[in-house]
Amino acid sequence: MTALPATTERKLGLVIDLDTCVGCHACVVACKGWNTENYGAPLSDSDAYGPEPVGSFLNRVHSYEVTPPQGAPQIVHFPKSCLHCENAPCVTVCPTGASYKRQEDGIVLVNEADCIGCGLCAWACPYGAREMDAAAGVMKKCTLCVDRIYNQNLPEEDREPACVRTCPAGARHFGDLGDPQSAVSLLVAARGGMDLMPEQGTKPVNKYLPPRPRDTLRAAPDNLAALCEPTTEGLGGFLGWLDRTLERL
């Protein structure tokens, strides 16, 4: 049924740290890898090795340049996937009931056996989080790795979304954002986690942590080159002893 649940018991989602994301796209690859060989139709590619490669992805990393009124511009890498909105517009527009939001954990899913591939849910999503698979003709979207997080056959440390598990920078966090005492909720509170496009009224569950302000150089030292000279000052251990002994000779 495409009516949204009034409330969900939990609000599982991601917290993405824009301060620590290095833009390596490992989450994109891990997502594509897991989701192409597990739940649902594979994420197909067309012309993968030709001049016009195009394919379905559930997670894409954009890179932005942010230019403050004063000071140097900053690069912000920006991973984007389904935000599992509380007020998900993609669910209510679905004519067949294939799109739904789970009452137990708030995950937004597509029942691919019911999807007619009309594409209206992708139009209704302000974030560009849903993509029609060209080969399967059904809508694909982030499942929050629903086939990992509850999977008793996986070791416990692997029971989180593939993108979170793989992130080498620790920029992605997974948890229950409905529980104010959960690690992700505390992180959001501490770092001022934000919603994307709040004007759209979608109430996204996923939160983004803004980049921390960069420190600034107050006054340049007199001799910058001197900072690069090798020095033995404060050198400890064997090398320090050797240096001091040789100095005394």
Next chain:
Amino acid sequence: MHPAPSIIAFTVLSGLGLGLLAYLGAGLASPTGWAAFFWFGLGYGLTLAGLAASSFHLGHPERALKAFSQWRTSWLSREAVLATATLLCLAPHAAGLVFWGRPQPALGLIAAFLALQTVLATAMIYAQLRTVPRWNHWNTPTVFLLAALTGGALLLRAVPLAQLLLAMLALAMVAHWVIGDQRFAAEGITSESATGLGARGAVRLLEPPHTGPNYLLREMAHVVGRRHALKLRVIALVCGAILPSLALWAAPEALVAWLLALVLHVLGVLAQRWLFFAEAEHVMGLYYGLHST
């Protein structure tokens, strides 16, 4: 948005057919025998051709019956249910006129009401989308309903009514363009709010996620069709409303003028519908560095 031919054909043909059926149901014209067979056949034919065209847009048309289930929340589902209800409800009225020369005015009136509700539901599929500010406005259903009513009146050669509706359609189309051009900015959604980084400065896309195209860009960041937007607006307005009106005014009794008005009107509405999709900006484009002012 991508101006898919299947969707343009769907909205234009079904609008034309349902407009005609609405008048036939309401008794504006009550042909009997073979004439009734022709007119109802035309109305049913256009509507069904439109619905068939829409199925070409689907990845899995064989599952289309499932689309009748979610009428409580989905305008697309409501459109399917209402279209079927219209055609079923009108059938006794049509059969009565064709075979026995006797209308079923009550059922006809209900069917006429359902036909207009179907056109409204079609328009609401687009008007409901907050992600496309140009569509998310009351003038979207206004244009769709007026186009259907005008097309129906022209088909039935109800000249005075058609003249009135052509004038209203012209105004509605212009309003749709003028208001539509302001809608994206009026929503206040920018690259800065889309990324949440506005507090830190101006946001510019440095690198897209992929070097190639993708489904999102093809479907929702269509820009090619906008290149000749002004010319197409003139074509839509002149062909869709002004020339048919002039033709009917110059020779209200002439068959040629009527046919000319009809053909020009359909061409104009096709141009209007092409622009309706091609010009519509999806907020998702902001993540790809589009629509920034």
